[in-house]
Amino acid sequence: MRTTDLPLIRRSRLFAQVAEPDLTAMLTACFVQVLPEGAVLCRQGEKAEFLHIVLSGRVGLFGEAGRDEALVEFFGPGDAFIVPAVVLDAPYLLTARLLGEGRILMWPAPAFRAQVRATGPLAYGAVLLLSGYWRTLVGQIKDLKLLSAIERLSAFLLALAPRDTGPVTVTLPGGRRLMAGRLGITPQSLSRAFAALRPLGVSGGGRQVLIADPARLREFVGASALRAT
Amino acid sequence: MRTTDLPLIRRSRLFAQVAEPDLTAMLTACFVQVLPEGAVLCRQGEKAEFLHIVLSGRVGLFGEAGRDEALVEFFGPGDAFIVPAVVLDAPYLLTARLLGEGRILMWPAPAFRAQVRATGPLAYGAVLLLSGYWRTLVGQIKDLKLLSAIERLSAFLLALAPRDTGPVTVTLPGGRRLMAGRLGITPQSLSRAFAALRPLGVSGGGRQVLIADPARLREFVGASALRAT
DNA sequence: TACCGGGCTTGACGCACGTCAAGTGAACCG
DNA sequence: CGGTTCACTTGACGTGCGTCAAGCCCGGTA
Structure with missing residues (x-):
């Protein structure tokens, strides 16, 4: 993890309320991967193994059905995605793929689940994050239908x-x-x-x-x- | 509030981790409304005033664009909806309308916001709830596109x-x-x-x-x- | 019983978007 | 320099779904 990463992570909605020492403690369970364009971070249907947070680069989340696929959303630096699959310990609904070279913070799912349950401020951050995502998805559904x-x-x-x-x-x-x-x-x-x-x-x-x-x-x-x- | 309501509320994901005394304390800020079919609980574009939890009856969330409208999701007993607008203190993206007579728990938005920020278990419940909703919305988007x-x-x-x-x-x-x-x-x-x-x-x-x-x-x-x- | 109204179905037709296929241009490379 | 590739554009045509307009069914009412 680079020194430039921490401020980026801090700015994310997810950690807005988390105290500094708690944050650094949490991050000891994580590691960073540098990945090339096209790398698949998670695959639709598989059990959730990691929470991913984008440090640099862009990620696309795709839904797949047979031969077709559809992009559901873009994510960029500071975004944490597939939180729902991780906290519910459920299969991924989407496949995440890097749209260019990027650096990804990997947070093992069991550790994240435990911390979000134990740490109020982190849970509150997750509420804010998920609330924002809910609204963009609802906007997209309205667009598609209307x-x-x-x-x-x-x-x-x-x-x-x-x-x-x-x-x-x-x-x-x-x-x-x-x-x-x-x-x-x-x-x-x-x-x-x-x-x-x-x-x-x-x-x-x-x-x-x-x-x-x-x-x-x-x-x-x-x-x-x-x-x- | 009826004696039959509490077990229903308890069963909701939102309160799964909240301790009994905390829950009853929270609910003192709330009140119940009995409303007829067609009653509008909140209107797209307005500022969030209340969090709503369905005690009985069914609710539809509609997106509106000019003359058209589209149903985005159904909600039934035990569901808490428009959490995102409430916690982010943002305008409702959808209009909620009762599909039949129903009883709705009304939770003033500022009180809910304060409690979700202060009460870790409630925030955790909100994470679970929002995670579930995120997944149904993603499912719907995939269906629409594919x-x-x-x-x-x-x-x-x-x-x-x-x-x-x-x-x-x-x-x-x-x-x-x-x-x-x-x-x-x-x-x-x-x-x-x-x-x-x-x-x-x-x-x-x-x-x-x-x-x-x-x-x-x-x-x-x-x-x-x-x-x- | 006859009358009416609203929700569901069915048909005819049009349009928006998908599909197939060709054409264009820029980047890359022998 | 010409050839190749790949992304994007453009055109021609087909189709899925919307639109408009009857019909049908059923329940409510006098």
Whole structure:
């Protein structure tokens, strides 16, 4: 573990209330792995062995059904994912894969379970963390059920931009293929969706996307306060 | 509060670890409301005022966008919902509406927030509760992204039935209209989906549905372990 | 009994998005 | 430099589900 890791971990919602000495004590049970792009951290259906916290790099959580797979969510530095499988001691519902080289803090599941049960502040941190994730998932379900593909893309782009801003360029969390999975469409449809938004002031190549007029785009999606905070 | 309520509350994941005296102390801040069908417990976009726990009856959580609305999840006796909005002191993402007459425990948001921060066992219970909800939401997202409407219906029916069983009749948590919303389709499409499953041994009228051969249905959805536990 | 209303079903048709396939461009490399 | 690969785009076409509009069934009411 590097000296630069601790501040990052500290900032995570999970540890917001945990006292310094407790935190360092907890972390003695953990270790860090440096892994290449494509490395699989956990596989859907297997028993939970570790809690993972991203120190650097990005991770995608994928659902699999037969030959298909769908990206459910992106995670970046400071995020702790699959907490639910670990605390419930249940099989992973998702497969986690590194989207680029990254460093991952590995926290053995039994140790984490025991500590979250024994340490109030850690449990409280987990509540905050899970509450935030619940809200992003609910937002995603609402999007899937109520919005068209183009509207979902718009909503996603807007969520990436600061509120009440002028023209901005946002950085997509993954390539077009991954974006398509996150939005629940095919890469081809995503391409068409971007094309459809071009007249509305959305332009860009690669992972950088310029939103010329966020207010106009927001109006297009509908005034609704749909997205999670 | 009735004498029959306490055992129900006790059984909830939220209070699994909370000591008896602490629990009764917490509940002094709460009150019970008896409400008719259609009563709205909270409205999307408003600030969180209360945590709600269902004592009797059923509740639906709906997402709204303009004129449309979609059912995101059902809740029944013993369930505590919208915990995330309450602990994060954020606006509700969903509207909760009673699907029939019901009795609801109302817990003022500031009191709950304070208690979850101060009481380790309560926080731990919240972690368990949120973990379970996270998993059902993830299951739903995977279903929406990977399965067709007919497959989603099959998966939903199977989730209602005990595992490894012979012919069973399951009870739908709501009328056809609500079921359709939960599955992310229209009532008409739901009707057609039921028609399509009839050759596979799914028959029924109203809320009772007979699954003649669960194994066959399970095979149809795909061997995948898709659903949440 | 006749009348009415609401929930479920069925049919016809359209559209959004998936699928298949070709085309383009940038990065990499012999 | 040309060839290869891979990601993205674009086009043509098919299909699953939404939409609109009847029908059907059943329970409530006079």
